[in-house]
Amino acid sequence: MDNQREKREVYYKLSKKLLDLMLKNGYLEQEEYEKIDALNRSTFSPELAEVYV
Secondary structure, eight states, X not given: OOHHHHHXXXXXXXXXXXXXXXXXXXXXXXXXXXXXXXXXXXXXXXXXXXXXX
C-alpha cells in the first residue's frame, strides 16, 4: 500500500472511531451515523471499504 492509500485508510478508521463514540454517547442517531459513514467511505475511499460495510 502506498503512502496516500495508508493515509486514507487511517483517516477513515479515525472518522469511524469518532462516529462510534458520538453514537454511543447519544450525539447521533443510527440513521445519521449510517449516512455520515457512507459519506466518509466515499470521501476517503479506503482499500477495505467492502469490509467496513
